[in-house]
Amino acid sequence: MRKTFCYRRFSTRWWGLPLLLPLILMPVSGHFSARLQLAEGYVYLIYLPLAMMVAMLMVFDWAALPGICVALLFRYFPLISPPQALTLSVLFLIAICISWAGYRLHARNRWGVGFGELSMAPIRLFWLAFFLPTLMLILLQMVVTLGVLPEASTLFSRDPFTIRTLINFQALLLSCVSLLQVYYWLIRIVKNPRFAAILWQRLQRQMAEDVTFRELFCWGVLMTVMLGILTHFRLDRENLLTSDYTLTLLLPLMLWAAMRFGHLLTSLSWSLILIALYQFREQFIDLQTQLQHLAIISSNLLVFTVTIFLMAAIGTHQRRVIIKAKRAALTDPVIGLPNLRALSADLAARAHSTICFLRIPELDLLSRTYGLQLRIQYKRCLAGHLRPFMQPGEEVYQLPGFDLALRLDSAAPLVRVEEISARLKNYRLTWDGLPLQPSVGLSFCSVRPPISHLHELLGELSAMAEVSLNSGLPENLQQGGIPVQRKVKDKLAMLHEVQFALDNDKFVLLAQRIQGLRGDDYHEILLRMVDTHGEQLKPQVFLPVVHEFGMSWEIDRWVLEQTLSFMDQQRAALPAARFAVNLFASTICRPHLAKEIGAMLQRCNIEPWQLIIEVEESHMLSDLTWGNRSINQLRELGCPVAIDDFGTGYASYTRLREIQADILKIDGSFVRNILSSSLDYHIIESICCVARLRRMKVVAEFVESEDIAAALRKMGVDYLQGYAVSLPQLLVSLAPAAGEKINP
Template sequence: MFRQFRRRWWGVPLWLALVLMPLSGMLSVKLPLPDGPVYLLFLPVTLTVALLMVFDWAALPGITLAIFWHYLTIFSPGQALICCTLFICGISSCWLGYRIWAGRQWGATPGTQGLGVMRLLWIGLLLPTLLVFLLQTMVTLKIVPASLSIFNRNPLTLRTLINYQAILISCIAILPLYYVAIRCFRHGRYFSRQVNLLRQQIAENVSQVEIRIWLVWLTMLVIVLMVLHSREQNQAISDFALLLLLPTMLWAAARFGYLLSALAWSLVLILLYQFRTQPELSLHLAVNTTSLLIWSLILYFIGINGVRQRRLIKKSREAALVDPVVDLPNLRALQAMLAQQASSTLCFLRIPDLDRLSRTWGLDLRIEYKRRLAAHLQPLLQPKEEIYHLPGFALALRLDKATHEKRIEQISAHSDRYSLRWQGLPLQPDIGISYCHVVPPVNNLPRLLGQLSEMAEVSLHSHQPESLQQDNMHAQRQAKEKLAQLDEVQQALDNERFVMLAQRIEGLRGDDYHELLLRLVDAQGEQLTPAHFLPIVQEFGLTWEMDRWVLQHALSFIDRCRVRLPAMRFAINIHAASLYRPYFVSDLEQLLKQYQVEPWQLILEISEAAGNMNFSAGYRTINRLRRLGCRIAIDNFGTGYASYLQLKTLQADMLKIDGSFIQNMLHSPLDYQIIESICRVARLKRMQIVAGCVESDAVAAALRGLGIDYLQGFAISEPQPLTSLAER
């Protein structure tokens, strides 16, 4: 029942209009002039608009009764009825137009973004204009006597202009105060919401001292103006002091936002006009009223635009703290949060396989995996804890330090159980986890994350979370050694510290060729085998740089020695990851044209691991290489779990049997049978067979008996520097 009383027309809207309409009439400022009285503020119009903005059409009956009673105290019943009818018609037509345009936002708080201009048009301009036109028409047509009205028979007078400006100021400047007061009366919680909104609109760099200084200055200025307005002999001083109101209110509009400045300006106008009692010249009063009207519009737009600008800046700052693609907080957000917390546990998740997977499936896989992994771990987090997106293939978690011990283990176990199903294939790459405790200020967060990344790499091998603390010196030492190896590989690539050896592979039909073997010369001048540096190359994504270096130097050697070594063929090992590069074939074709080398002079050996994952991109690259004219050899065949399945689907020219079978073939009947079965399957595929690790003449004779096409090993030839081929 009480809820209906607050909403129905016969409840709060009716009685509020009947009570507040006489009060608004008393607060309206009416000033006598030589040619007749004028209004400086006409608040009944403001009250009607505020009631409509709060109660909508339910306020119209109460407004009608209140307006009719107001005019009944001035005119005869017939005249009061006519005036009330015209007043309600003007109000209703403008409100109807505004309601149709505003839609559901008709009752939004004054100053709401997106409604400002049209609300000023319908309520601040059209409504006062229509009301003045209708009321002036009644006086001009002698429907009501001019002696009882504020309008003259002649509409083209300063008196009409002043009254028109009074209604304009009332609808523009005083409306926010009425609206907020009525809304707070209707909803008790609205006051607290308005206080919060007021705080949000204040600029971030505004201090309490600045607000107090402004309030004290405004209070003193208003008191001085009220005293001056009450004395006739101080009119010039009063006008000068009135000019000080503009910078004071501009200060509030620019710094404190629209709501505070609008409410303060409404109270200032009501107080100042209440003490303006001396008669003035009509022209002087019209100029002053025009100034106040213009000031009201200026304060409105400056306050609205200031709030809008601060909101845009705030949104841009918030957007800068969130990655727009992964939709997770980024590194800047992590740094800001670490600075706010007294202590935190920083957890680092490293997923290096995402780099390889994204080269095959595209960046969409990396984005979706990180997004879903974050959603998978989100239930384990407490309030104010967050998952942060880091560039590349890593995530970071900020945890409360007090409860990190058990929860790190929970996060590790939870992440190990996570898998992503992508295009029908379940993907579950290994995740390395490291963590450390931090206390603000964290001065060099990127460097700390780099150290955590090193520890997470150690975690990939230890299969447990690693702590970046002083008691974990062994793991830190391993990470530093790995970085040192990476630096050494990079220096070798930049400074030409790699050397290539050539090992002859004997063809049973006389078509010998050489395999190029890579060695790294360290600082001591020793040559390191690929087993020492290839894991680092593969782990840190330097496979293409390495393959390009080998291809470029091999083709350059063929170009230089084409006269001494015509029809020279080289076998070059290519990493599986290079096959998934979109421009691998085109880059190779460009190198062949640059050094004028025929494609058949290259035999590209690809490890069987390249086919362990059925990626169509790798198969397409192999087919393009074969169409280009290069020969493809499957290296280390027999070591994988799906060798024959890959042999069935992968198209290649040569098959190189893994050396572990060759070394024991004379002593292990099983190895001998495996080699024999591989040879039968390879012949069905019309592939040539290469046997590696041939270290004795007996093994070589047995392989020749099986029909092997090519033999490689120390029994055939030892590796020698590539340059020695040209010298010989």
């Protein structure tokens, strides 16, 4: 521990590592700086000491200045006279101090942010990569022009407007743009060796998610081949591959790395490539070349460097933004819990999961009483109450409205679900000193990926959680042994069949005659559906799906339009025909149903008394609902209304006092056993008596024999319907030209 403390102190104080490192790095940087001796004088292709000094400031701030000053003196005192060495060192320090002060003032507390940060790129490019070399050029040019320093000891000549000056200036720019980052990382690792592991982690994070080892290997092989051609292969001078033109082929390879591998790997590899190119420059740079050609090569590499680094920074920034956006998209911004997308992703990533659905409908009333903040706080606290019980990787998910979902990894879900249920019952939230404990419905099911219908599955769980609110027990969606995902899949498949039938007129209308004992017969419209395989399906197969997914009105409207259109077309042959059409209870509850049906009747020029509306009695048809209002409006319009399947479900004698109707249809379950069950006989007899008091006509369904028909006639039933009276037949067969009958 003491050794670590001493090293930390040594690595931060000006007399320690900031003083020692420049003395080591300055001669190394001078050795690797590429310099050419030409007839006009020597020129630098890349000048590394300047990048090293700036990197020292990037790591140690102003504490690096003493070490930089000593390193400059040690570098120039053996080469030139002491006054000239001192003058040159002072010029370097002035330029470095002014540039660093401007950078610190502009960057403020973000001056030490790591490389690759796109928002800091313009500031660093200006102060450290452009302003500093430019200021160095101006200061050195001034002292050379004034004769303070000889031309041989500096990078510049007396005439500032020469190709040699331009090449040396580009060398300073290229060094500050490309090698600054390499020196920075090297110095940081020396200061804190653990920074190497941090760099490795950053390098991995910056790569695109779909980058593979094969892609990296291919890029590395291509880059190695290109460097080998440029630096080692001895080919004829006239060969295009050994010319400086081959340098341009490096750009697409580096842009590939910039867009795929991240800023860190791209900038590090390109910086090392530049050093290698200049160390083996004899292969592609002719020592007898003209200065203009050399200036073009240097400017191209400078432009390449800026382009590659900016593209790498932009690509890395875009990936970082996309990752943040994806993470934000998986979390509800208000509640702070993972959302439905996160649930879908987690289910897809696990081989087996158990979904628990929590329904808390009382939160609606509590939210209206105490405000929306109550709902938010309740869900947050409930999630916190459940998390200690959950295993690593399991989570609570926010769902719209007043619901939550849990995902469990347990191999014995029933036991854990019961424990969760017990924990839910013990939870209460104290709000303004008042303990609140709303009821929570809990349903669950086990699933395996792939889960292609998650929203529909959650809808099924929501319905079961509603049942749990009444039973007080967790409800299993998989009761009966049928896999829940298969049930949902079958429902969606049937939904697609229904939609296909609607779009392509694949529904078939049948008509069954209802015999009136006074000779006033009419027909009931029956619906069948032809699926994509050509099979005809009965209503009990597809109508539950129609009702569940809210397609009731689409189906009822299609039946009404087709029936009225048939009546209009056969007006001459069937002038007084009457047809009864069954409508869903949800359709009856449409506020403007009577107006819509009235418009259809008027469009087809059909009298209202020719259309009988059959309604299956439901709890929705109470005295104060739109359902009962629609019935009254239809009767005022002139359409008779029949209550279907009376005696089962919600139908009762109490309902007869609330609902005004013209026809009462006795459910077939009573009619079928009328000869063998005295109870059913008396029930039908009492229904007929009540109907007479209400001035309603009675229809008996499922009349399957003549004996049953005779018994019903004696009771005073007005209409008979069943196989003993008539079999269902195609609606179009009622036209005079057709007479084909089909089996039901």
